[in-house]
Amino acid sequence: MSRRTLVFVACSPHPRSGVSTTARLLTDFYLSRLTEVEGFDTDPHAPRYHEWFPDRTRVIDTADIRGQISLFDRLLVDDGVPKIVDVWQRAYDRFFRTVKEIGFVEEAHLRGVEPILLFHVDPTDSSLASAQSLSAAWRDVSMVVVQNEGAAPLGAYAHETLAHYPSTRKFVVGPLDGAVAKALDEPDLSLSRLLVSPPPEMSIVIRAALKAWIAPIFTQFRSFELRQELDGAKFLK
Amino acid sequence: MAQRPTKDSKQSSAREERPPIVREKAPPLAPPRGRPTLILVGADKGGVGKTTIARVLLDYLAANNVLTRAFDTETPRGTLYRFHPDQTSVVDLTSTSDQMKIIDTLATAEIKVSVVDVRAGGLEPALQALQDTGFLEAVAEGEVGFILFHVLGSSIASLDEIAEVAPYVEDADYFLVKNHVNDTTFFEWDPVTHRKYFEKVETAGEITIPKLNELSYEQVEIAGAPFSTFVANRTAEGEPADHSFVLRGYVRTWQNRIADEFDRIHLLDRIAGREGA
Numbered sequence: 001m002s003r004r005t006l007v008f009v010a011c012s013p014h015p016r017s018g019v020s021t022t023a024r025l026l027t028d029f030y031l032s033r034l035t036e037v038e039g040f041d042t043d044p045h046a047p048r049y050h051e052w053f054p055d056r057t058r059v060i061d062t063a064d065i066r067g068q069i070s071l072f073d074r075l076l077v078d079d080g081v082p083k084i085v086d087v088w089q090r091a092y093d094r095f096f097r098t099v100k101e102i103g104f105v106e107e108a109h110l111r112g113v114e115p116i117l118l119f120h121v122d123p124t125d126s127s128l129a130s131a132q133s134l135s136a137a138w139r140d141v142s143m144v145v146v147q148n149e150g151a152a153p154l155g156a157y158a159h160e161t162l163a164h165y166p167s168t169r170k171f172v173v174g175p176l177d178g179a180v181a182k183a184l185d186e187p188d189l190s191l192s193r194l195l196v197s198p199p200p201e202m203s204i205v206i207r208a209a210l211k212a213w214i215a216p217i218f219t220q221f222r223s224f225e226l227r228q229e230l231d232g233a234k235f236l237k
Numbered sequence: 238m239a240q241r242p243t244k245d246s247k248q249s250s251a252r253e254e255r256p257p258i259v260r261e262k263a264p265p266l267a268p269p270r271g272r273p274t275l276i277l278v279g280a281d282k283g284g285v286g287k288t289t290i291a292r293v294l295l296d297y298l299a300a301n302n303v304l305t306r307a308f309d310t311e312t313p314r315g316t317l318y319r320f321h322p323d324q325t326s327v328v329d330l331t332s333t334s335d336q337m338k339i340i341d342t343l344a345t346a347e348i349k350v351s352v353v354d355v356r357a358g359g360l361e362p363a364l365q366a367l368q369d370t371g372f373l374e375a376v377a378e379g380e381v382g383f384i385l386f387h388v389l390g391s392s393i394a395s396l397d398e399i400a401e402v403a404p405y406v407e408d409a410d411y412f413l414v415k416n417h418v419n420d421t422t423f424f425e426w427d428p429v430t431h432r433k434y435f436e437k438v439e440t441a442g443e444i445t446i447p448k449l450n451e452l453s454y455e456q457v458e459i460a461g462a463p464f465s466t467f468v469a470n471r472t473a474e475g476e477p478a479d480h481s482f483v484l485r486g487y488v489r490t491w492q493n494r495i496a497d498e499f500d501r502i503h504l505l506d507r508i509a510g511r512e513g514a
Contacts, residue, residue, distance in 0.1 A: 065452045069483045076482055102486025 004114040004232060005078045010146070011087035011095070012120035013130045018148030018173060019120050020049045023086035025173070025214070026118075027053055028191035029221045036081045040071055042095065043088035051187050062091045068098055076104075078112040096134065105138050114228075117143040121165060122152035128164055135166035143167040144224070150175035171220050180209040272510040273343040274382035275372070279355030279363060281398050285390040286416040288316045290446060291354035293495050294386070295321050296465040298350065300496070301505055306348045308339055310363070311356040320463050320473075330355070330363050340372050343381055350508055360387070360398070364405040376408045382510055383409040386444070388416055410507050416446040444498045453487045456480065464488055 010023045023039060027049075030037035039057035041050040047059045061067040075083055087095050099105060108115050117138075119131045135143055145165045147154060149172065154161045162170060176184060183189065183206045189199070191214055198207045278291040291307070295317075298305045307325040309315030318325040328335040330353075343351060355363050367373050367383075376383040385406050387399065399413065457464060460480065462473040468489045472478045499505075 065450055065483065065487075069481045072483045072486075073481050098483075101490050102483050103489065104482075104486070107482060107486070 004112050005080055006082045006228070007075050007108065007113055007115045008082065008084045008118055009087060009095075009115060010084065010118040010120070011092060012089055012122065012127070013092045014122050014124065014127060014152075015089045016151055017089075017120040017122050017127075018146065018151035019089070019118075020086050021148065021151065021173065022118055022120065022146050022171070023049045023084050024052050025191065025217055026084050026221060027056065028214075029218050030082055031056075031190075032192035032195055032218065037084065038074070038081055039084045039086065040074075041086045041088075042071075042091040043086070049086040062094050062098065068102075072098070072102060072104055075115075076107060076111055076113055092130075096137075100137065105141055109140070115141050117141055118146050118171070119143055119165070119167070120146045120148060120152065121154065121162065123154050123161065128161075131165050131167075142169070144169045144171055146171045146173065148173040150181065169224070171217070171224070173217055174213055176213055177209065180206050180213070184210065272380075272382055273346075273349045274351070274384065274508045274510075275339075275343060276350065276352045276384045276386065276508075277355060277360075277363065278352065278386045278388065279360035280388040280390065281358050281360045281401075282390040283357030285388045286446065287357070287388045288354050290386060290388055290414060290416065291317050291352060292320050293446075293464060293492060294352060294499075295324070296463055296492065297496050297499050297504075298352075298508075300465065303350055303505065303508060304348045305350045305352055306346065308351065308353045310354060310359055315354070317354045319461060330359060330366060336366055336370055340367075340370055361401055364402065368405060373405065373408065382508060384504075384507060385409050385411045386414050387411065388414045411440045412502065413440055413443045414446060415443060417448045442502050444502065446498070447491060447494050449491045450487055453484045453491070456484050457488060464492055468492065 008023075008026055010019045010026070012019050020041075023041075027037050027039055037056060039049060039053055041047040041057055041059050042062050043049075044059055044061040047057075050057045050059050058070065060071045062071065071085070075085070085095075105115055115138075117134060119134065121127055121131070131143070131145065134141075143166060145162060145167050147158065147162065147170060151173075153175070183202065191210070194202075194207070194210060195214065198211075276294065278287050278294065280287055288309075288311075295305060295307055305324060307317060307321055308328045309317040309325050310328055310330045311317070312327055312329045315325065315327045318327050326338070328338060330336065330339075339351060339353065343349075353363070372381070373383070375381050383406075385402070387402055389399075403411070457467045460467050460473065460478070462471065466473065466475075467478075467480060468485050470478050470480050470485060503511075
């Protein structure tokens with residue numbers, strides 16, 4: 001079985017589509033399984049993702065070439081450590097322009113690194129156009145559409161909307177009640193620790209609601225991971 | 238038809254004192270690859286990126302399997318020589334013996350393509366020397382190919398060079414090179430000035446050299462290796478290096494864009510003397 005280093009790129013061209021939440025969930029998913037993980041937050045002004053994992057993430061300014069070196073040179077290291085990039089919506093265009101200009105995807109494949117786009121959908125037409133544009137630019141890159149039902153609800157016709165996106169793989173992040181969402185925003189709250197030893201001061205109701213919210217998301221991540229391993233299994237080809 | 242500059246009496250007497258230059262006459266219908274070609278990269282203004290363009294040109298020709306020898310006129314120590322020592326000789330174009338070293342061997346050398354990186358302020362004297370030695374006549378007769386890349390700066394003085402150079406290059410493939418390495422503009426924002434310099438002179442075309450970011454450029458400088466060696470992540474000595482992939486990626490893309498420009502002007506066809514170039 002060929003094991004490849006996964007690089008998740010959580011992105012959306014629009015704000016408030018749940019990109020940082022996905023980056024956080026995925027990081028906590030790996031931590032909950034005692035797996036090393038490394039993150040990169042491309043928002044140098046309000047690095048929310050970095051605040052949740054100050055020891056495991058770095059803030060990167062993609063407008064600066066030194067920042068690009070810190071990011072892309074690290075992403076290309078095939079060390080088996082999954083890496084997660086939270087692409088700030090204002091860095092979106094520059095990020096993918098750089099990816100194209102330096103030939104990142106081609107080099108990643110040569111080095112045994114597999115980039116995976118986590119494209120966060122929203123109801124706008126430009127969201128769909130952006131996803132199609134990415135897919136056309138990098139046909140050999142896996143794309144997963146992420147539907148965050150709380151941050152960017154697609155409404156009653158979600159299935160039809162998603163059907164137009166250039167990917168059959170999707171993650172669904174369910175909506176949260178206001179009080180639970182507020183608890184989730186606490187910078188000290190670790191979702192991976194919550195599953196094994198929830199903070200004693202936390203309301204039992206909120207604790208249960210968060211666990212119920214996290215469980216199906218982690219199941220999707222695990223399912224995706226297994227699928228990737230199956231796809232990489234040489235004896236099945 | 239513009240007149241080539243007439244030589245004053247002092248120049249004429251200087252010419253008479255020079256030893257006669259023996260040029261081997263190339264067969265008129267020699268196979269295309271056999272025709273010697275001289276490529277001059279120059280400008281009278283300094284700091285416009287002449288050597289950078291000569292370096293990228295040597296990389297391009299090597300990538301296309303064109304054997305090339307190079308001459309660096311920045312005596313005594315040349316920048317081009319620093320990056321391409323194996324194929325570069327440092328010469329003084331004002332010296333007769335060095336002129337012979339380049340011109341007399343054009344046809345006899347096994348390597349038929351010669352690139353000369355002309356130092357700042359040396360372009361017009363170099364062209365004058367080419368005229369004095371009869372090289373331009375050989376070009377007119379089709380015995381040798383002559384390509385001039387005239388690298389422009391963004392000053393009026395630099396643009397004035399175009400008129401000064403034009404009379405020497407009637408039979409050459411004369412290209413104006415707009416080098417954007419330093420975020421330069423070429424008066425595109427001033428149509429009157431732009432027209433005055435760029436639309437009245439007859440050239441084979443223009444080449445645009447895109448900007449390479451400073452950090453990438455600096456790292457190649459520090460590496461002291463050809464651009465293609467840096468991109469291949471090798472040291473100047475050919476050992477594996479540890480250059481940033483991001484910087485190598487930027488240099489590779491930049492090289493590819495310049496290669497597209499050379500392809501666009503059919504540079505390889507011109508060098509080979511193929512019709513229709």
